[in-house]
Amino acid sequence: MIVSRLTGLALAVAGANRKPGTRVIPLNKVQAVHFWWYEDYRSGTIRSKLNHFCLEDQGNLHRTKDKTEPLNVMQ
Numbered sequence: 001m002i003v004s005r006l007t008g009l010a011l012a013v014a015g016a017n018r019k020p021g022t023r024v025i026p027l028n029k030v031q032a033v034h035f036w037w038y039e040d041y042r043s044g045t046i047r048s049k050l051n052h053f054c055l056e057d058q059g060n061l062h063r064t065k066d067k068t069e070p071l072n073v074m075q
Contacts, residue, residue, distance in 0.1 A: 010035050018051040
């Protein structure tokens, strides 16, 4: 779980949505899969345990192939 020291809110996948591009938002902490994250050492990314997508710098989830290469979602 990623928790802000300033607000005490945790980073969560909005609505527990599994789709690429889903917003990541701060919420009160609960024990649910859309609040859990892990560091993928192979790709150097932080990923959601909900769908294994990684964080983008714009606050969205991003799908990657084999957890290392960007995937064009429009294909």
